[in-house]
Amino acid sequence: MRNFFVLAFVALTALALPSVAMAQSAATSAASDGNTSGVITVIQVDSETNLVGFVLSTQNGELVEVSVNDSTSFGLENAAGDRWVSDFGEDPTEALLRITDQRERFAPVTVTVADGVASAVVDREQGDLERNLGFLFAIYIVTWAGFFAYIFIVSRRQSDLAREIKALTSQVG
Amino acid sequence: MAALPKIRLIWLGFTAALMALTLWMVFLWVPTEINQGNIQRALYFHVPVAWTAMVAIVLIAVASVAYLKTRDEKWDRLAVAGAETGVIFAALMLITGMVWAKPVWGVWWTGEAKLTTTLILFFIYVAYLMFRAYFPPGEQRRRLAAIIGLIGAIDTPIIYYGAQLWERAHPSAVVGPYSNNDSSVDGPVGLTLLVATIAFSVLFVYVASERYRLRKQEDEVMALRRAISLQALRVATTSDSTESISSAPAGGA
Amino acid sequence: MGASLATVWTLARKDLLLELRSKDIVLAIVVFALLVIAIFTFAIELTPSRARDVGPGVLWAAVAFAGVLGLNRSFAVEAEGDTLDGLMLTPVSRELIFFGKVLGNFIFITIAQVVIFPVFEALFNISVLQVETIVIALLASLGFAAVGTAFAAVSVRVRSREIMLPLLFLPTSVPLIMAAVESTSAVVDGGSWGDFSEWLQLAIAFDVIFMIASAVLFQFVLEE
Structure with missing residues (x-):
C-alpha cells in the first residue's frame, strides 16, 4: 500500500x-485587454516638474504614450524590493521618483490604459x-x-x- | 474485515479516476483565462481545497453535537478525523492562496476576508488538536474536545463577517490589471471548477475515512492494552494470594 | 428571575472577596498589560501620527494577552483549592454558575482597564478616555469574559493550561479584538458612533452569541 x-x-x-x-x-495567443507592457523611455513633466505622463516602448517596438491623473494607482517595487502602493494624487513626487527609478533600471511595467489615461501602473513581472x-x-x-x-x-x-x-x-x- | 479493504480500494480508485479527469480538464481542456493567464488555473486547486476545509468545519460541528447528545465514541472519532483532515486542507488552502497571490497581486499576503478567516480557523483547529494531544484519553477529553470544536464552528461566521468589515476598512495593497479577481465562473471554467470540487470532496472523504480508521485502531490498541494489564494484574494478585497462603505455614515452621 | 440574579451575584461576590484578599488576578492583568504597552513604546518610535496608527492595536493586544493571564488564574484558584467540585455540588444550575464566573471575570478585566487606559493615554499621548471607548471597553470585556470563562473551564484540567488557554482564547476572540481596535481607531481619529456602528454591532453580536453558546456548553464542561 x-x-x-x-x-x-x-x-x-x-x-x-x-x-x-x-x-x-x-x-x-491570449492577450490582455487594455493592458500594455513595456519599458519606459520618456518621462513627461510639466513646468513645475510634476509627472504628467510617460512613453512606453512595447515588446513589438511600438511606442505608446500614456498620461496619468490623480486616480492612477501605482504598485511598483524598487531595486531594494521596497513596494510602493498608492494613488498618484496621494503622493505625486514619490510617483515621479518611482517612474524615474523604473526607467533607469529598464524595468518593464504593465499599464492599464483607458482613453490614453493610465488607471494602473504596476511591475511587468506580475503579468509575466x-x-x-x-x-x-x-x-x-x-x-x-x-x-x-x-x-x-x-x-x-x-x-x-x-x-x-x-x-x-x-x-x- | 475482509469486505472493508475492497470498499476502500474501490473508493481510492474512484478518487484517482476523478482526480485524473480533473487534471485533464484543468491543464488541457479548460481555456486559458484572458486576464491572469495560466496562473488562473490555480483556482481549480485553491477553491476546492478551501471548500473542503469548510466542509470539515461543518463535519466537526455536526459530530460534536452528535457526540454530546449520544455519547457514542464513533462521533468523536469522526470529529477528530474531520479536524485533522480539515487542518491539512486549510493549510493547503493558505499556501496555495499565497503562492497564487504573489504573481497576481504582487504580495504574498493580503487582508482578503476568506484568507483571514481560514487563517484564524486554522489556528482554532490546531488548538483543538493540541488540546486532544495534551489531555489524557477518556470520556472527559471527548466531551471537552466536542465543546471546543463547537465553539470554533460557532465562531466561523462571526470571524468571516469581521474579516469582511476589516477588508473594507483596509483596502488591500493591491493595484493593477490583476487586482479585480472577479473573473466570471461560467461555461468551461464553471464546469471544471465543479468537477474539481467534486474530486476534492471525494478525496476528502477518502482521507478522513482513513483517519477515522486509524483512530479506531488506536482505541482498539488502548482497549487491548487495558485488557492485558488487567489480566496481568489478576494473575499477579491470585498468585500473590496463593503464595502468601503457601508461604505462611512455611514461615511459621 | 430575581432569585437567579441574586445567585449570580453571590457567586461573583465569592470570587470578588477572594480577589480582594489576594489581588493576584487584577494585579497580574494590570502589570502584564502595562509591560506590553511599555515595551511597545521602546519597540516603536512614537511620532504623534504613528502613535495614532498603532496605538489602538497595541492597547487591545495588551489587554487581550493580559486578560488570558487573569482568566487562567481565576480557574486555577478553583482547581488548586479543589473548590470546583464543591461548586458543582451546590444546588445551583450550571448556567448560573457560568454567569457568576463571567460576571466575576468581567469585573476583574474592567477594573484592570480602569488602570490600563489612563497609563496608555499618558504613554502614547492619544486620548482614549471617552464615552465611546468606555462603551467599547465594556463590550470587549464582556466578550472576553464569556469566551474566556468557557475556555478556562475547559482547559483547567489540562497539564499545560497556561499554554492551552491562550491558544484557544486568542484566535476565537479575533473578531472582538478587530472590533475593539477598529472602533478605538475611529474614536482616536475624531470619529463618533456612526463611524464604527458596524464594528459595534459585531462586538454586540459576538457578546450575545457567546454568552448564550458558552452558557449552554458550560453544563457539559462541569459534568461528572
Missing part, C-alpha cells in the same frame, strides 16, 4: 510537467505568463505533496497499529 502511494505521487508529478508545458503553448508557470507548478506540487505526505503517515501508522493489534490479541488470547 505504501509503495503504491509513492508510485502514484511520482506518476502524478511526472504527469504535471508535460501538462504545464502544453498549457503554456496554448496561452501565448512564463514566470507564473513556476508559481502554478508550486501550487500543484504543494497540494499533492501535502496530501501524499499526510496519507503516507496515516497509512504507516495504520499498518503499525494493525501489527500491534494482532500481537496484543494473541496475548489476550
Whole structure:
C-alpha cells in the first residue's frame, strides 16, 4: 500500500510537467485587454516638474504614450524590493521618483490604459505568463505533496497499529 | 474485515479516476483565462481545497453535537478525523492562496476576508488538536474536545463577517490589471471548477475515512492494552494470594 | 428571575472577596498589560501620527494577552483549592454558575482597564478616555469574559493550561479584538458612533452569541 502511494505521487508529478508545458503553448495567443507592457523611455513633466505622463516602448517596438491623473494607482517595487502602493494624487513626487527609478533600471511595467489615461501602473513581472508557470507548478506540487505526505503517515501508522493489534490479541488470547 | 479493504480500494480508485479527469480538464481542456493567464488555473486547486476545509468545519460541528447528545465514541472519532483532515486542507488552502497571490497581486499576503478567516480557523483547529494531544484519553477529553470544536464552528461566521468589515476598512495593497479577481465562473471554467470540487470532496472523504480508521485502531490498541494489564494484574494478585497462603505455614515452621 | 440574579451575584461576590484578599488576578492583568504597552513604546518610535496608527492595536493586544493571564488564574484558584467540585455540588444550575464566573471575570478585566487606559493615554499621548471607548471597553470585556470563562473551564484540567488557554482564547476572540481596535481607531481619529456602528454591532453580536453558546456548553464542561 505504501509503495503504491509513492508510485502514484511520482506518476502524478511526472504527469504535471508535460501538462504545464502544453498549457503554456496554448496561452501565448491570449492577450490582455487594455493592458500594455513595456519599458519606459520618456518621462513627461510639466513646468513645475510634476509627472504628467510617460512613453512606453512595447515588446513589438511600438511606442505608446500614456498620461496619468490623480486616480492612477501605482504598485511598483524598487531595486531594494521596497513596494510602493498608492494613488498618484496621494503622493505625486514619490510617483515621479518611482517612474524615474523604473526607467533607469529598464524595468518593464504593465499599464492599464483607458482613453490614453493610465488607471494602473504596476511591475511587468506580475503579468509575466512564463514566470507564473513556476508559481502554478508550486501550487500543484504543494497540494499533492501535502496530501501524499499526510496519507503516507496515516497509512504507516495504520499498518503499525494493525501489527500491534494482532500481537496484543494473541496475548489476550 | 475482509469486505472493508475492497470498499476502500474501490473508493481510492474512484478518487484517482476523478482526480485524473480533473487534471485533464484543468491543464488541457479548460481555456486559458484572458486576464491572469495560466496562473488562473490555480483556482481549480485553491477553491476546492478551501471548500473542503469548510466542509470539515461543518463535519466537526455536526459530530460534536452528535457526540454530546449520544455519547457514542464513533462521533468523536469522526470529529477528530474531520479536524485533522480539515487542518491539512486549510493549510493547503493558505499556501496555495499565497503562492497564487504573489504573481497576481504582487504580495504574498493580503487582508482578503476568506484568507483571514481560514487563517484564524486554522489556528482554532490546531488548538483543538493540541488540546486532544495534551489531555489524557477518556470520556472527559471527548466531551471537552466536542465543546471546543463547537465553539470554533460557532465562531466561523462571526470571524468571516469581521474579516469582511476589516477588508473594507483596509483596502488591500493591491493595484493593477490583476487586482479585480472577479473573473466570471461560467461555461468551461464553471464546469471544471465543479468537477474539481467534486474530486476534492471525494478525496476528502477518502482521507478522513482513513483517519477515522486509524483512530479506531488506536482505541482498539488502548482497549487491548487495558485488557492485558488487567489480566496481568489478576494473575499477579491470585498468585500473590496463593503464595502468601503457601508461604505462611512455611514461615511459621 | 430575581432569585437567579441574586445567585449570580453571590457567586461573583465569592470570587470578588477572594480577589480582594489576594489581588493576584487584577494585579497580574494590570502589570502584564502595562509591560506590553511599555515595551511597545521602546519597540516603536512614537511620532504623534504613528502613535495614532498603532496605538489602538497595541492597547487591545495588551489587554487581550493580559486578560488570558487573569482568566487562567481565576480557574486555577478553583482547581488548586479543589473548590470546583464543591461548586458543582451546590444546588445551583450550571448556567448560573457560568454567569457568576463571567460576571466575576468581567469585573476583574474592567477594573484592570480602569488602570490600563489612563497609563496608555499618558504613554502614547492619544486620548482614549471617552464615552465611546468606555462603551467599547465594556463590550470587549464582556466578550472576553464569556469566551474566556468557557475556555478556562475547559482547559483547567489540562497539564499545560497556561499554554492551552491562550491558544484557544486568542484566535476565537479575533473578531472582538478587530472590533475593539477598529472602533478605538475611529474614536482616536475624531470619529463618533456612526463611524464604527458596524464594528459595534459585531462586538454586540459576538457578546450575545457567546454568552448564550458558552452558557449552554458550560453544563457539559462541569459534568461528572
